[in-house]
Amino acid sequence: MSGGHEHGHDHDHPHPFQPDDDAGGLTEHMALVAAVRELLIEGGIYSAEDERRAIERMDARSPAAGARMVARAWVDPAYRERLLADGAAAARELGVEVGPTRLIVVADTAETKNVIVCTLCSCYPRWVLGLPPAWYKARAYRARVVVEPRAVLAEFGTQLPDGMAVRVHDSTADMRYMVLPARPEGTQDWDEEALAAIVSRDCMIGVALPRADAKAA
Amino acid sequence: MSEPRFAPGAQVTVATRRPACHHRAPAYIKGHTGTVERLCGIFGNPETLAHGGDGRPPQPLYRVRFAARELWGPRAERDGDTVEVEIYEHWLEAAS
Incomplete structure (x- = not known):
């Protein structure tokens, strides 16, 4: 055996190939x-x-658009109000094109954590967050997060304080959702650009929290 | 199309029917009672739009807030947690 490829037998049989995603022929x-x-x-x-x-x-759309909106809401209370009242209009205000999207922005507080899912398929606010991650479209996330959101968030490394309520938003029809996370401690003096850099995609889906000590990857 | 039947705060119960066509009422809320959080607008009915129809008559769409305890009973992680779901008016009745 060589090349770090070990399974305790000689290669006298063909390996099964993993099927290609598009190997099923034309439906x-x-x-x-x-x-x-x-x-x-x-x-x-x-x-x-x-x-x-x-x-x-x-x-080419990316979560940078949503992050700019969150950072602006953190520094500008009037913008925050407009964002919560009409997410699509507030996006356009920053030059973020959202097409026909009806965007509802849900704000985390000291008492509530919001998280987004589409249990029926994989509706996602693509205009402000780009393409959804594979796990967002997976049956496991869609089926579990409505039943046991704390357990799911813990698997993402997000531990919620005992007193906090979880609001799961199931994007079943014509609305799209984005979470406005709470501004973390230790960022009082930061400018908008620095703030936007710690607002990741997962923070705006709601499975992670922005952290002052986390630089965006 | 008549005016939306429900105002924010109204208690509503989701129908339990299971149409064979495409529909956007998830099974886990059927038969459960929640509170109208807001009216989202009035939209074409996906149950006909998905099958080559015109979506008429259009349907008011609401966001309805359910207590996790109402949906999952003892499996719910905590009192006070909620699940909010968009649902069209023809799936809703005033809670009795």
């Missing part, structure tokens, strides 16, 4: 999507390059 719906796409391009409705650019633009 009826995939064929339908491919056909509609070809028709739209052939008909000159849009070009393949238009489509590629649109996908690139969607994939």
Whole structure:
């Protein structure tokens, strides 16, 4: 045996390959999507390059947009009020494009911790947080966080004080959600840019808390 | 479409039906009672939109707050925890 590859036998048999994600062949719906796409391009409705650019633009969205909104809310109480009243309008105010999103921002307090899920599928505020992490779309997170949010948060390394209530928000229909976490101790003198740097994606989903001693990865 | 039937603070119970079509009322709230937190707006009905229909008549959409204890009984982690769910008006009745 060599190369750190050990399983106590000689290689006289083939290894099973992990199946590729797209190894299942073309389903009826995939064929339908491919056909509609070809028709739209052939008909000159849009070009393949238009489509590629649109996908690139969607994939380029990042949690930095949400973090800017949180940091502004921490330093500007009037902005915080507008953010809680109408998340989409408050996003546009900072130049964050949110398309048709109806955004509800839920604020953590000393007594309450908010966390977001979509139990039915994987609805996610992509315009302000970018693409969702794989675990957000996983059955385990979606099924468990509504029942035992404290246990799930603890697995993310987030321990809640005893007196704190948890509010889980299930994004089942037309709204999208973002958590406005509480501003951590020890950041009184920080400017907006420094504040935004400690507001990670997971803080805005609600499974983590921003920390003054944590520099964003 | 009539005016929304429920105001924030109203006690509402979720229907227990199980339509075969696409619908967006999760099973874990069916039959349970909660409190209307807000009216979110009026939207096309996903139960027809998902099947080539026009979503009419549109439905008021509410956020309803359930006590975790109401949903999960002794499995709930703590009194005072809540789960808030968006639900369309045709799934709701005034709690008796």
